[in-house]
Amino acid sequence: GHRRKNWKVRKFVLRDDPAYLHYYDPAGGEEPLGAIHLRGCVVTAVEDMPDSKKYDVDNILFEIITANEVHYYLQAASSAERTEWIKAIQAAARTGK
Numbered sequence: 001g002h003r004r005k006n007w008k009v010r011k012f013v014l015r016d017d018p019a020y021l022h023y024y025d026p027a028g029g030e031e032p033l034g035a036i037h038l039r040g041c042v043v044t045a046v047e048d049m050p051d052s053k054k055y056d057v058d059n060i061l062f063e064i065i066t067a068n069e070v071h072y073y074l075q076a077a078s079s080a081e082r083t084e085w086i087k088a089i090q091a092a093a094r095t096g097k
Contacts, residue, residue, distance in 0.1 A: 007075065014088055019096025021064070021089065038093040040067035043086050062086055 010023040019038040046061035064072040076082035
């Protein structure tokens with residue numbers, strides 16, 4: 001949900017030209033629900049979050065902080081997938097336009 005009111009499943013597509021992470025409704029739809037501009041962002045693993053037990057997120061979270069300081073928390077399917085997402089987003093943020 002917008003600003004972590006609740007957790008929703010989303011399909012993500014990472015692009016590096018321009019550097020955006022677009023998100024879609026997994027039930028379908030060609031148009032993205034939104035996008036995160038990755039140029040100049042910081043992405044890190046989140047090991048502990050105060051509300052994580054309330055939301056049952058199993059410590060597989062990562063955070064994207066955009067250049068204009070908007071914070072996005074995402075949950076991966078596994079620890080290995082979280083690492084892959086972080087590396088891919090970092091690469092797009094460095095080399096994308």
